[in-house]
Amino acid sequence: MHDLECRNLTKRFDGFTAVRDVSFTVPAGSFFSILGPSGCGKTTLMRMIAGFEAPSAGDIRLKGASVLALPPNRRNVKMVFQHLALFPMMNVGENVAYGLRCRKLPKAEIARRVAAILERVGLPDFAGRSVAQLSGGQKQRVAIARCMVLEPDVLLLDEPLGALDLKLRERMKVELKLLQHQFRTTFVYITHDQSEALTMSDQVAVMNEGRFEQVGSPRELYHAPASAFVAGFVGESNRWSGRVVAAGADGLEVETSAGVVLRGLPAGGGRMPAPGAPVAVFVRPAAIALARPSAEALAPLPNRLAGTVESVLFDGAASRVLVRVANGALVESALPATGPAAEIGIGEPIELGWPSAETRCFAEAA
Amino acid sequence: MHDLECRNLTKRFDGFTAVRDVSFTVPAGSFFSILGPSGCGKTTLMRMIAGFEAPSAGDIRLKGASVLALPPNRRNVKMVFQHLALFPMMNVGENVAYGLRCRKLPKAEIARRVAAILERVGLPDFAGRSVAQLSGGQKQRVAIARCMVLEPDVLLLDEPLGALDLKLRERMKVELKLLQHQFRTTFVYITHDQSEALTMSDQVAVMNEGRFEQVGSPRELYHAPASAFVAGFVGESNRWSGRVVAAGADGLEVETSAGVVLRGLPAGGGRMPAPGAPVAVFVRPAAIALARPSAEALAPLPNRLAGTVESVLFDGAASRVLVRVANGALVESALPATGPAAEIGIGEPIELGWPSAETRCFAEAA
Amino acid sequence: MTGAAPRDARRLTLILLFMPFALWMLLLILLPHLGVAFLSLREKTGPRQYGFGFGNYWKFFSEPIYWTLLLRTAATSLLVTALTLVAAFPVAWYIAKIAAGRSKAALFLLCLLPLWVSDLVRAFGWVVLLRETGLLSRALQGLGLVSGPVEFLYNDAAVVLGLVYTVILFMVVPLVSTLDGMDDSLIEAARNLGGTRLTVFRRVVLPYAMPGVVSGSILVFMLTAGSYLTPALLGGKNAMWFTEAIYQQFVTRYNWEMGSTFGILLLAFTSGIVWLALRLTGQTLAGTMGRA
Amino acid sequence: MRRAPWPILAFRLYLGLFALFLAAPLVAACLFAFNDSLFPALPWRGFTLDWFFGTAEPKLGLFHDRRLMASFATSGAIGVAVALLSTATGLCTAFLFERFAFPLKRLLYVLMIVPLVVPGIILGLSILVLASGTASAIEALTGGEVSALRPGSTLVVLGQVSFLATVSTLILGARLKKFDPALEEAALDLGAGRGRVLRTVTLPFLRPAILASLITCFLVSFENFTTTLMLVGADPPLPIAMYDRMAKAGSTPVLNAVSLVLVAGCGLLALVSILVQREPGAARALRPNRHRTVGSPS
Amino acid sequence: ETLRLLTWSGYAPDAIVKKFEAENPGITVEVTLSNNEEMIAKLRATGGAGFDLAQPSHDRIFAVESEYGVYKPMDWSKIDQSHIAPKLIEAVKANDTVEGKVYAFPHQWGTSGLMADMTKAPGARSWSDLCDAKYAGRTSMRLRRTILLGTAFGMGKDPFAAYADLAGYKALMNEVADRLIACKKNVKTYWTGGDDLAALMLSGEVVLSEAWDSTAFKLYGQNRDIRYVPPKTGALTWVDTFAIPAKGQADEAAYKWINFVLRADNVPAMSASTGAIAAVKNGIDLLPADKRDAVQAAFTEEDLGNMKFFANIPPGIEEIEGEVLDRIQAAN
Ligand SMILES: Nc1ncnc2c1ncn2[C@@H]1O[C@H](COP(=O)(O)OP(=O)(O)OP(=O)(O)O)[C@@H](O)[C@H]1O
Numbered sequence A, B: 001m002h003d004l005e006c007r008n009l010t011k012r013f014d015g016f017t018a019v020r021d022v023s024f025t026v027p028a029g030s031f032f033s034i035l036g037p038s039g040c041g042k043t044t045l046m047r048m049i050a051g052f053e054a055p056s057a058g059d060i061r062l063k064g065a066s067v068l069a070l071p072p073n074r075r076n077v078k079m080v081f082q083h084l085a086l087f088p089m090m091n092v093g094e095n096v097a098y099g100l101r102c103r104k105l106p107k108a109e110i111a112r113r114v115a116a117i118l119e120r121v122g123l124p125d126f127a128g129r130s131v132a133q134l135s136g137g138q139k140q141r142v143a144i145a146r147c148m149v150l151e152p153d154v155l156l157l158d159e160p161l162g163a164l165d166l167k168l169r170e171r172m173k174v175e176l177k178l179l180q181h182q183f184r185t186t187f188v189y190i191t192h193d194q195s196e197a198l199t200m201s202d203q204v205a206v207m208n209e210g211r212f213e214q215v216g217s218p219r220e221l222y223h224a225p226a227s228a229f230v231a232g233f234v235g236e237s238n239r240w241s242g243r244v245v246a247a248g249a250d251g252l253e254v255e256t257s258a259g260v261v262l263r264g265l266p267a268g269g270g271r272m273p274a275p276g277a278p279v280a281v282f283v284r285p286a287a288i289a290l291a292r293p294s295a296e297a298l299a300p301l302p303n304r305l306a307g308t309v310e311s312v313l314f315d316g317a318a319s320r321v322l323v324r325v326a327n328g329a330l331v332e333s334a335l336p337a338t339g340p341a342a343e344i345g346i347g348e349p350i351e352l353g354w355p356s357a358e359t360r361c362f363a364e365a366a
Numbered sequence C: 001m002t003g004a005a006p007r008d009a010r011r012l013t014l015i016l017l018f019m020p021f022a023l024w025m026l027l028l029i030l031l032p033h034l035g036v037a038f039l040s041l042r043e044k045t046g047p048r049q050y051g052f053g054f055g056n057y058w059k060f061f062s063e064p065i066y067w068t069l070l071l072r073t074a075a076t077s078l079l080v081t082a083l084t085l086v087a088a089f090p091v092a093w094y095i096a097k098i099a100a101g102r103s104k105a106a107l108f109l110l111c112l113l114p115l116w117v118s119d120l121v122r123a124f125g126w127v128v129l130l131r132e133t134g135l136l137s138r139a140l141q142g143l144g145l146v147s148g149p150v151e152f153l154y155n156d157a158a159v160v161l162g163l164v165y166t167v168i169l170f171m172v173v174p175l176v177s178t179l180d181g182m183d184d185s186l187i188e189a190a191r192n193l194g195g196t197r198l199t200v201f202r203r204v205v206l207p208y209a210m211p212g213v214v215s216g217s218i219l220v221f222m223l224t225a226g227s228y229l230t231p232a233l234l235g236g237k238n239a240m241w242f243t244e245a246i247y248q249q250f251v252t253r254y255n256w257e258m259g260s261t262f263g264i265l266l267l268a269f270t271s272g273i274v275w276l277a278l279r280l281t282g283q284t285l286a287g288t289m290g291r292a
Numbered sequence D: 001m002r003r004a005p006w007p008i009l010a011f012r013l014y015l016g017l018f019a020l021f022l023a024a025p026l027v028a029a030c031l032f033a034f035n036d037s038l039f040p041a042l043p044w045r046g047f048t049l050d051w052f053f054g055t056a057e058p059k060l061g062l063f064h065d066r067r068l069m070a071s072f073a074t075s076g077a078i079g080v081a082v083a084l085l086s087t088a089t090g091l092c093t094a095f096l097f098e099r100f101a102f103p104l105k106r107l108l109y110v111l112m113i114v115p116l117v118v119p120g121i122i123l124g125l126s127i128l129v130l131a132s133g134t135a136s137a138i139e140a141l142t143g144g145e146v147s148a149l150r151p152g153s154t155l156v157v158l159g160q161v162s163f164l165a166t167v168s169t170l171i172l173g174a175r176l177k178k179f180d181p182a183l184e185e186a187a188l189d190l191g192a193g194r195g196r197v198l199r200t201v202t203l204p205f206l207r208p209a210i211l212a213s214l215i216t217c218f219l220v221s222f223e224n225f226t227t228t229l230m231l232v233g234a235d236p237p238l239p240i241a242m243y244d245r246m247a248k249a250g251s252t253p254v255l256n257a258v259s260l261v262l263v264a265g266c267g268l269l270a271l272v273s274i275l276v277q278r279e280p281g282a283a284r285a286l287r288p289n290r291h292r293t294v295g296s297p298s
Numbered sequence E: 001e002t003l004r005l006l007t008w009s010g011y012a013p014d015a016i017v018k019k020f021e022a023e024n025p026g027i028t029v030e031v032t033l034s035n036n037e038e039m040i041a042k043l044r045a046t047g048g049a050g051f052d053l054a055q056p057s058h059d060r061i062f063a064v065e066s067e068y069g070v071y072k073p074m075d076w077s078k079i080d081q082s083h084i085a086p087k088l089i090e091a092v093k094a095n096d097t098v099e100g101k102v103y104a105f106p107h108q109w110g111t112s113g114l115m116a117d118m119t120k121a122p123g124a125r126s127w128s129d130l131c132d133a134k135y136a137g138r139t140s141m142r143l144r145r146t147i148l149l150g151t152a153f154g155m156g157k158d159p160f161a162a163y164a165d166l167a168g169y170k171a172l173m174n175e176v177a178d179r180l181i182a183c184k185k186n187v188k189t190y191w192t193g194g195d196d197l198a199a200l201m202l203s204g205e206v207v208l209s210e211a212w213d214s215t216a217f218k219l220y221g222q223n224r225d226i227r228y229v230p231p232k233t234g235a236l237t238w239v240d241t242f243a244i245p246a247k248g249q250a251d252e253a254a255y256k257w258i259n260f261v262l263r264a265d266n267v268p269a270m271s272a273s274t275g276a277i278a279a280v281k282n283g284i285d286l287l288p289a290d291k292r293d294a295v296q297a298a299f300t301e302e303d304l305g306n307m308k309f310f311a312n313i314p315p316g317i318e319e320i321e322g323e324v325l326d327r328i329q330a331a332n
């Protein structure tokens, strides 16, 4: 059973198409993210689902029934806004009770449900607080409680963590996922932060210029990106442009514009690019092994480059080195926490190597 | 030669002590960061150096001479403000020229220097632009150029990246470091983001509640934190409270409040804690190895726990698993990108293990 | 900042900045009002002979003409305030929430322009429009809606209309500025959570706009109660405005004592109403007017 | 938001009516300036410019009417004086309240706002009472005559300043609130002295607000009637002169001509003031939101 | 040097001012329009400063001078009196002498009475006709003391005789107030100035009104049906005077102005502007032709003999009248 289904959804603003022919289904109880750069149409898509914009074409179905004709207040889709939109003139309890009052439930019933939901989001005894007295994370939870108390079919969240500071964001990521787990409600989550999308979601749709580029589990997106855009947007990558030199059964040979020859595999599911075709090549820093020159550790790897360390960006487990390779390009590679390369310093010579399976080549428009 | 030296600096606001007895020296040409949580007194310390607050006690020396008696406009310390404080009614060139005009340099000289510095920060031909037309990163560079054109002894930067968005922040981190490299001026950089501090700095001071907890290189802080606060604040960690059960030559045996017995080493340089003493135990997620039960891979490790996977936080190379261990505690561990544990799913049984060198035990006040 | 000298400099600056304010308040506001209060307590006992007491106040309260006039003025002002609020809200809403971009700026500008034109011109315009030989009467005759000339001037309705006209922009401006500060997502959230348009207006929009409503209403009420020209030029034979009574006492009766008494009473009465309104809506004068 | 177009249509219709309501009296007042009749009333007797340029009674045109022209000049002079005085006072007071802490600040702030809500006639008469009282007392004591304390332009200026200083303080205070003190610190840090900071950073930042305050005060002063009425002496400003005409000599279309000039002049100045005020940053009130779709026509 | 005149509308026409300035280079004339009450209020507020020559009516000087001392005694020797009507000189002397000094000099005189559109209100002859239901909604009056006095006369009382007894006067005025309040529904509007009234009459909005004769005479020129009607009980007569404010700074210029406007060659222009009759011996004859016709159409010899000069107002009277006026205005 699908909780939410969009069919060929399109939205045009006079002349400009913000959402193009988007179709997807969200299974009941799952955490679905829409990930894309700023301005790609995420919010527009979500506002159509909530009923604040009318689609130019296509259909939106909730639990199987089209909701196009319903005004926003009659759709059982609730929304957590980017800046939360808590009502400043009401206290926490009144905020949470607002939707129930609109449904004209009896007072006692409202009080009971408000208390229950605040308990569930970990804010018992907060009903009397004014909204201004809450911390960022608490506000977040009130905004979610305000929607969840109405038991929506689908909860939409539009970059709800965007306004929080870094540490809190990290914490709320985990907390949001646990809350969804606990409520078992379908979440549709919008973000431009790939780490948020990957961490929390069952399924992620990567959106670009109004279109869905790929829909899949976080691992699929990370390990098998379907397009150059997805490969570049999800996770960190080194990216080069080049041309196919040779194509064989064991993969492609690509010469980058800087003149380096790399061995990789075609990606994105298209045809095998013919020699001479332009390709975009992606290699993840984490996939690159480092070794001191003369060390034979990298010998079995098909791609090997020599260079000097330009900069060491120490950041604990996420440390990176920037290596300037022979022909002037900068390659970013993960710095291992242990092993011979761990203590490398600026200006030292170094060798890099990686397997051809980690060299993803996407055909580009000529 | 030290560019900046603070001796026993203290600042009290009626009754409240924001900075307590802080002493440090910053060698010429180095990148020095002050890292600490919000409200710990970083800005207050910096404002004392710049001359906007008078210290309650202690001395501030620039190039060896005390500057306590000088007003802010006579100290050769320049400051980049958190929101940059570019003058909105002046264009880029006028902003950069402001300090030179205050020094009453001849017009031609000013023009020459402004052009030169804008060239150096990568903004040639920007002199005529209005400030509002700049992107976040360009504003950043103008703010730095405005200070650097005055050739200060020390440049203070108060969370200059705080207002930028995530992606830009990542880029500016690298750029700032390169700029400092190029100017060879002493930078004192304030942040509450440990990743910024670690990535850019030669030396980092960790500040807490007005005091410096530790001053050292990024690697020192990460690998040899001097206090429980530093261990918790720099890099990610699992943290437990416990009591020493036994203390021997090969380390400590600690029982956590949840009843798990761990083997670790005393940290922080204090005396070896006696049995019964309360300790805080820190283990980095990246140090924890994962294995399917029955696999013998973890056998040599002194700390081993069994549990089930509670949650998988997939995030490419920075993925994590949350494991609920036998007695109910949650342990966070890095998820390897490859190997048998890489594909683990929620609810599966799993074993964790780590060496005692990675189990840092800090004595706590009883 | 640093050291002792700058702190003294700061003190000196404070004192220097305080001087104009103190002079303004003392010489132009406090002392004059005290003077009026003093004068209102003076009673004329004969030519060039005066005594002191509450006689003038006593005379006011014992003479129903005067206090009914004050009540009438206040009541009409309240009516004008209410009408103005109702008439201005949709306009402010349109400007703040519906119009976008250039049309928004243009609309706001258009609305502000009449604000700057003299009261006198505006009242005069109404006279030209509404008098028996004026445009409206003639237009109605032209359309065949009425047979003879109709007088629209010189009645209470004309006064109320003219007053609403003179003050409405003072309501629109604070309303626009509060409504403009309201995040649209508040309204959308309220709709999303199931509120009908009416509920959203009543439970979210109105409470949010309250500071603007209150500051606009105070301004409008005080301006109305204190207006002189519009009632004088548009008003009919029965309708005197309390300010006219004050003017009369000063100018045609040469009775400054009584005029001062009337002035004090007008001030006290209208301030009382404003105070009550602030109490009832839980706002403060500084909080509302300060942002207007 | 998807909604039926009727609320929007209703809004538009209402707005149209509102615009008509706003414009009607002004248009009517201006229109009759061109009526070739002795009364600003129907019937329409043909188009004429006599009420602007006529040189002889009974159709003495505005530009040849000495008294009206003199009152224009009086109003202008008073307006300039009021604008300068109010803005200067407002500037000091805005700094005082935005930058300094002192005892009784809240109370004094309320006191500062009060003149805005005191009926204009009371402001006028209170100043009249105090000034005459003082002048009489001085006369009784010294026999000297302080003509500045007698009704006349000085008192008119003071009377208008008494409430326009509040307006000015609020305008300047609002702008000063948006001022990031870090800008001043940055300037200090770059080596500027206090005076230079004020001159090169703070005042330029305030300039749009200062201009707006000057224009606003000038316009309000120019059109003020109630406060002025009580304080006017032998040289009446324009609104009083017009009112005297209306009430004591009867209205002729020359008053419509004056109205037209006033409407045009005020419109122009108000436009300038608004444009100036929304220059940088202060455009909050006029800036469109991004997701501005509530009720946009769909 | 400036001569600051505080006077009635029409009492300083531009042509005369220009001529005066031409004859007296160095003097500029500044005119402030006013009426009796405002003149007093202004001079009281200024303590007699700010103006160099005022023109109150003859009955409004004595009490004001006694109370506030806002005028200077006149130096009659500086005024050419040879051609002034002796009757008016006597009237002014009688009314405006305070402690032996005379404070005024006559300028123009006129009467207050009724004005009627003869086609629509031909028979009106009495003050009480204003309240006649025949003219419901078509009459007007000025809500000032004249109508109080007129109404009293209309009721057959003599208010001037009642001046002596404040209590009696108060009782009389209360009766008058009741009358006028009852009359309110008959009144279209209260006029406030001459042109205001003129507009009302010319447009036909009003057919019968209390009026200054001067206004009526002006209208007669435009519409022969509009005539001045002296009431049966006698037209109320006023003399507008010259008086010099206590702190006037241009006395010489003021006397020059007085002599100038009373000069025979200037009288016709002045009278044409004011509509009133100059205080010179042959005042009526010096009126412009159309005005003269109007006067002759309005007044019979009998009427001219039956004029009632406004009596000097003792202190206290105006307060009583003020309250009564308030009451009338406020009543519904
Ligand atoms: N009402 C509108 N009228 C015209 N264009 C609009 C409107 N709303 C959005 N757009 C345009 O549609 C595009 C998509 O906007 P949208 O807000 O959906 O992007 P987004 O993906 O949510 O971006 P962000 O991450 O910055 O929030 C943008 O180019 C935007 O300018």
Ligand SMILES: Nc1ncnc2c1ncn2[C@@H]1O[C@H](COP(=O)(O)OP(=O)(O)OP(=O)(O)O)[C@@H](O)[C@H]1O
Pocket (backbone or CB within 6 Å): B013, B014, B016, B018, B036, B037, B038, B039, B040, B041, B042, B043, B044, B045, B192
């Ligand atoms: N002028 C002041 N008067 C009183 N207390 C102050 C003043 N300035 C700062 N403090 C207090 O001193 C403490 C340290 O403030 P400071 O601004 O230095 O913190 P910070 O480390 O810069 O924090 P953040 O990261 O949030 O900027 C805070 O508790 C703050 O409230």
Ligand SMILES: [Mg+2]
Pocket (backbone or CB within 6 Å): A042, A043, A044
């Ligand atoms: Mg968005």
Ligand SMILES: [Mg+2]
Pocket (backbone or CB within 6 Å): B042, B043, B044, B158
């Ligand atoms: Mg800080």
